């Protein structure tokens with residue numbers, strides 16, 4: 172039996188990392204075998220690429236380099252971890268995936284979407300998530316939540332307009348892919364967000 176591939180997206184501070192753990196527990200209670208992973212990252216090589224991508228110590232990188240490194244990390248992650256786990260019937264929960272490249276490098280940085288689609292086809296062929304949870308909230312609230320945790324990374328130093336464009340791109344993708352997208356209103360308090368997440372998961376499983 173094939174597993175399922177579920178991705179978690181949104182601007183920073185939306186609660187992906189918090190809620191992915193709740194979903195993992197709910198699925199485990201229902202007897203599913205879970206793999207929790209993230210992008211960029213998820214394997215030793217992809218995590219090393221992540222360190223380069225998020226570093227504030229390195230000089231600013233060209234936006235094409237950033238996009239290509241995201242897909243290099245993804246190629247390794249997909250071939251070495253995601254596809255083998257799905258083939259074993261596991262449910263793979265991934266904190267960000269290719270939609271983040273469309274939102275951040277496409278919407279945020281302004282790279283031509285056709286170039287991102289070319290890389291997506293090259294690295295993934297027709298492989299896409301079965302379900303995507305989008306934690307949607309305004310960028311000001313998300314950034315202030317993310318910053319309240321302390322240390323920021325290279326992306327979190329961008330201006331608010333960068334994050335507004337990212338949010339708009341995510342909402343556009345959600346409208347275009349309503350069969351797999353589940354939009355969670357992450358503006359609410361944590362208990363209310365968790366309720367939406369639980370209800371959505373139950374509807375997926377029923």
Ligand code: Z5A
Nearest residue numbers: 183184185186187188189210211271272275316326360361
């Ligand atoms: N990136 C890219 O550009 N292109 C790509 O293709 C990919 C990624 C794959 C990865 O960083 C960066 O890489 C990311 C995009 C880029 N940009 N940045 N930065 P990351 O993985 O380190 O960071 P992140 O993905 O943005 O996650 P995050 O900042 O950790 O946010 P989150 O996971 O959505 O939120 P959280 O950690 O669950 O919650 C943040 C805080 O808010 C925390 O203290 C919570 O307790 C609190 N919280 C959560 N929900 C609530 C509610 N509902 N109310 C109040 N407080 C809450």
